[in-house]
Amino acid sequence: IVAGTAAHAQTPYPTKTITMIVPFAAGGPTDTVARLVAQSMGNTLKQQIIVENVGGAGGTIGAARVAKADPDGYTLFLHHIGQSTAPTLYRKLPYNAIDSFEPIGLVTDVPMTFVARKDFPAKDFKELLAYVKANKTKVTYANAGVGSASHLCGMLFMSAIDTELTTVPYKGTGPAMNDLLGGQVDFMCDQTTNTTSQIKGGKIKVYGVTTKTRVPSLPDVPTLNEAGLPGFEVAVWHGLYAPKGTPKPVVDKLATALQAALKDQNVKTRFAELGTEPVAENRANPEALRTFLKSEIDKWAPIIKKAGVYAD
Ligand code: MLT
Numbered sequence: 001i002v003a004g005t006a007a008h009a010q011t012p013y014p015t016k017t018i019t020m021i022v023p024f025a026a027g028g029p030t031d032t033v034a035r036l037v038a039q040s041m042g043n044t045l046k047q048q049i050i051v052e053n054v055g056g057a058g059g060t061i062g063a064a065r066v067a068k069a070d071p072d073g074y075t076l077f078l079h080h081i082g083q084s085t086a087p088t089l090y091r092k093l094p095y096n097a098i099d100s101f102e103p104i105g106l107v108t109d110v111p112m113t114f115v116a117r118k119d120f121p122a123k124d125f126k127e128l129l130a131y132v133k134a135n136k137t138k139v140t141y142a143n144a145g146v147g148s149a150s151h152l153c154g155m156l157f158m159s160a161i162d163t164e165l166t167t168v169p170y171k172g173t174g175p176a177m178n179d180l181l182g183g184q185v186d187f188m189c190d191q192t193t194n195t196t197s198q199i200k201g202g203k204i205k206v207y208g209v210t211t212k213t214r215v216p217s218l219p220d221v222p223t224l225n226e227a228g229l230p231g232f233e234v235a236v237w238h239g240l241y242a243p244k245g246t247p248k249p250v251v252d253k254l255a256t257a258l259q260a261a262l263k264d265q266n267v268k269t270r271f272a273e274l275g276t277e278p279v280a281e282n283r284a285n286p287e288a289l290r291t292f293l294k295s296e297i298d299k300w301a302p303i304i305k306k307a308g309v310y311a312d
Pocket residue numbers: 024025028029030031082143144147148149150151171172173174190191
């Protein structure tokens with residue numbers, strides 16, 4: 001037996017409730033992914049995993065909380081692509097996106113959708129493009145703060161069409177969706193994990209998906225490639241972390257429980273209904289997340305610098 005495995009099997013961990021920090025408000029896409037994964041991992045580890053929402057500053061408030069938490073395995077962190085954009089967007093972050101965390105594994109890549117309030121005047125994406133170019137800052141765009149996925153998508157969109165809109169930030173796209181449903185904000189780019197049920201319920205309008213190919217659970221929604229913005233692609237990857245210094249046997253036990261969660265039929269079914277699927281098994285491990293996070297930080301830095309968007 002490899003020593004690690006022996007230690008991993010003998011670790012009494014966990015012996016009490018675990019907290020999984022979500023750096024956005026409850027009811028949004030990140031929260032949705034976290035609660036499904038926490039439920040399944042808790043079953044495997046035979047300890048409750050409670051989700052705690054710590055919103056603000058595009059996810060960096062929650063990240064800072066985790067970076068300072070005890071590395072004892074009882075604080076976990078579920079975050080998305082924002083972990084890789086914050087180091088460029090925030091020039092004075094109180095943590096290091098790589099060195100302040102122990103990666104556990106990748107979780108899922110979620111497509112995004114361009115959605116608007118039900119009575120938004122555009123009937124398709126081409127009309128939406130024409131409308132926002134004509135009305136500029138009279139159009140309001142919701143996001144979850146600088147560093148959120150909705151912010152990233154909006155930044156890429158405004159750069160692509162060379163048009164500034166009025167941005168309305170929320171502590172998550174859960175609260176943003178409430179205002180979209182109420183017509184208080186015009187549109188947003190948000191993840192299918194948050195928009196699918198409202199789209200299918202006819203409560204909001206959908207104009208396109210931001211993935212290379214169409215989303216199986218939204219078969220009639222064109223890709224932006226088809227709809228008029230060729231090459232516009234963004235999907236929101238999610239990773240699970242613990243604070244730096246969390247013991248390796250604990251990290252290995254968490255990675256094993258994550259891998260079980262991604263094979264859990266309940267998780268797979270719910271993910272599919274929400275337009276996503278678990279990552280391939282060989283990505284749900286510490287090395288895969290560490291490597292991918294580094295490559296994403298390097299990928300987004302020049303794009304963000306070119307757009308000239310900074311939070312501080
Ligand atoms: C985002 O835009 O980053 C997320 O949708 C925020 C959230 O999960 O609420």
